[in-house]
Amino acid sequence: MRIRLDAISTPVSAPASQAGQVASALGAITMVAGFITFIETFRSREMDRRLLLAGYPRLPMLLAKLAAVALTAAALALYTTILLWISLPVHHTGPLVLALTGAGLVYGGIGLLLGSLVRGELEGFFLIIMLSLVDTGLQNPVFNTLMDVAGVSALPLYGVNQLALSSALTPHTPWSHGLLSLTWSAATGALALLVLHTHRPSRSPWSRRTSAQAG
Template sequence: MEHSRNRLAVVLMVVFVPLWVALARLTVSSDPVQFRLRATGEVLAANGSQLTQITGAMNAITAIIGFMMFAATFSSGSFDQRLVMAGFPRAHLLAAKVVCMALAASALVTYASVVLCVFWSPRQPVLMAAALWCTALTYGVIGVALGALLRREVEGMFAIVMLSVTDIVLQNPVQSSSAATGIVSFLPSYGAMQTAVAAGFSDTALPHYLLLPLAWFAAAAALSLWTFHRRTRVACSASTLPSVRLMATVEAR
């Protein structure tokens, strides 16, 4: 319900994803582009337009899910604080946010995968969708951490957009294949991008590379728990706790 009330995120999900993919189809040349896949060393020849659609869809997904989780965490800060004062464990509250995020990411990735398959047919569509889902989880948890850490909404929006754009641009297979340094392999979406590109244009399956974005997810979840702990840490006397518990319980109901 919290995410459904975020109308901007819903509009971005419904309109921006197919618009991005359609613009890539119309404006980017479909001539074959050769590049070396860093994960396997294999030289692939991919349709330039289709390759851009993958990077565009991943950029849109990471930005939207990060924005959704930041907005949900940022707006519910005072209520989360009251729930913690009433005795709710922080880990349980954060786990609830992560579960909702996973459901929202599943819906968004399914929609984006269907849109991609309308324009062309990836070799391994299920594995490509799994790669998009893993990177969506990572940026969703990053959005939770930023929502609990930052004090202004515009700061969080700017941080999520810049993180997503910088990461995905550097992960462009054509650019990263010729990069002299391996720094791109330490970025959050490296494993997901390598898996998605391999799934789109070859029969090589790289499911083990999805462990990389899942490792980023675990690290971001630990950071989220720490920032959430700081955000909900309050000082109150023992005499005020009963009334706070009663108020939080009534509001939760």
């Protein structure tokens, strides 16, 4: 099959099975990373609230959640890259790892955000599944060889999809497209931290001193 990748501005010939494996790997990572971070964030709401009310610092808790997202994304990317390297003639392993890690970071941040916003687990799972299916489905080269759907470049996985397909199936490495995933990761992570910051109570020494004086 022939695939047109915006990242390298030229059609690429590749077996449909190989292109499908790369696209499926991205879809699997997005769902797993999104589910893990969502369920952890959702179920730890009450514990986080108790820790903050007991005086535990807010910043270390928020940074720990971001570190957990990063470690989850990296572990999933390494595991998936090994599987792809065994089954495919991968051209550039390093960029492929970065692309898959970026996919995990983006949807890990989305899971972190939804875990702080939605009221039930069902809503969170539904949103992650639908967003992931739309994101990966519109960019799956097996279903859409030209990938020229209007607005596809605005999707969260556009950059990592271009980098992953190019790195796995061609001699080219479009590093600039990998930066798009970092932008999405930073945006979702920052928004999730903002929501966590505003939705969790604070019992810092200053607030406790102020409330004691007011009493």
